[in-house]
Amino acid sequence: MDERKVTAVRDWPAPTTVKELQRFLGFANFYRRFIQNYSSIAHPLTSLLRNKPKSLAWSPAAGKAFNLLKRAFTTAPLLVHPDPDKPFIVEVDASTTGVGAVLSQQQGNPSRLHPCAFFSRKLNPAERNYDIGNRELLAVKLALEEWRHWLEGAKHPFTVLTDHKNLEYLRAAKRLNPRQARWALFFTRFNCTISYRPGSKNTKADALSRMFAPEESPETPEPILPENLFVSPITWNASGGPT
Numbered sequence: 001m002d003e004r005k006v007t008a009v010r011d012w013p014a015p016t017t018v019k020e021l022q023r024f025l026g027f028a029n030f031y032r033r034f035i036q037n038y039s040s041i042a043h044p045l046t047s048l049l050r051n052k053p054k055s056l057a058w059s060p061a062a063g064k065a066f067n068l069l070k071r072a073f074t075t076a077p078l079l080v081h082p083d084p085d086k087p088f089i090v091e092v093d094a095s096t097t098g099v100g101a102v103l104s105q106q107q108g109n110p111s112r113l114h115p116c117a118f119f120s121r122k123l124n125p126a127e128r129n130y131d132i133g134n135r136e137l138l139a140v141k142l143a144l145e146e147w148r149h150w151l152e153g154a155k156h157p158f159t160v161l162t163d164h165k166n167l168e169y170l171r172a173a174k175r176l177n178p179r180q181a182r183w184a185l186f187f188t189r190f191n192c193t194i195s196y197r198p199g200s201k202n203t204k205a206d207a208l209s210r211m212f213a214p215e216e217s218p219e220t221p222e223p224i225l226p227e228n229l230f231v232s233p234i235t236w237n238a239s240g241g242p243t
Contacts, residue, residue, distance in 0.1 A: 007072035007115035027207035034078040087156035093205035094135035100208025101143035120208040136164040163199040
């Protein structure tokens with residue numbers, strides 16, 4: 001197994017707050033169908049959220065369950081090897097302090113969406129000053145760089161799922177700042193569609209992007225560019241893509 005594919009999950013720090021545990025369990029819940037006895041394994045964690053506690057009472061049992069689930073996320077049958085004959089799906093998200101992404105494919109019988117690799121990275125001080133649109137754009141760029149050996153020249157077009165609608169218009173914008181222009185040029189190497197997925201359905205990438213984050217208030221997305229600079233949108237999927 002390529003350790004780099006699973007570093008983002010393997011190095012996931014133990015939750016220290018209720019919100020951090022909720023994010024981890026939201027990530028875990030998406031993959032529960034692949035994990036035998038998931039409910040029993042996760043019970044020490046889910047029980048910590050009973051009665052809506054204000055603080056987290058971490059325990060050795062919770063720590064053991066946390067590590068067991070991380071191991072399950074990063075091994076077969078949940079984690080699969082990328083198949084170049086199948087289309088890829090890239091889910092990305094950015095928070096105020098980090099970015100996260102999941103590379104997935106429909107595999108198995110019956111066919112289900114399996115992760116092939118996970119990615120996360122802490123933002124540097126300059127990147128944390130980007131507005132939300134540019135942080136989301138950075139997340140796409142970093143994910144494509146990370147999995148370039150699979151995605152550049154891929155046999156099938158692939159889909160990038162993001163919860164920021166303005167990214168749909170990137171390739172059609174008449175003017176870009178120098179940084180955006182460099183990124184847009186890089187994106188032309190890939191045959192992909194940027195699709196909008198509501199944040200409520202983007203829990204996997206969201207959790208990976210926020211593992212570096214302190215408690216924070218919800219943000220209101222800001223446009224990357226003024227609307228009068230847009231020509232036409234990239235094809236996008238209002239349903240939020242495959243699940």
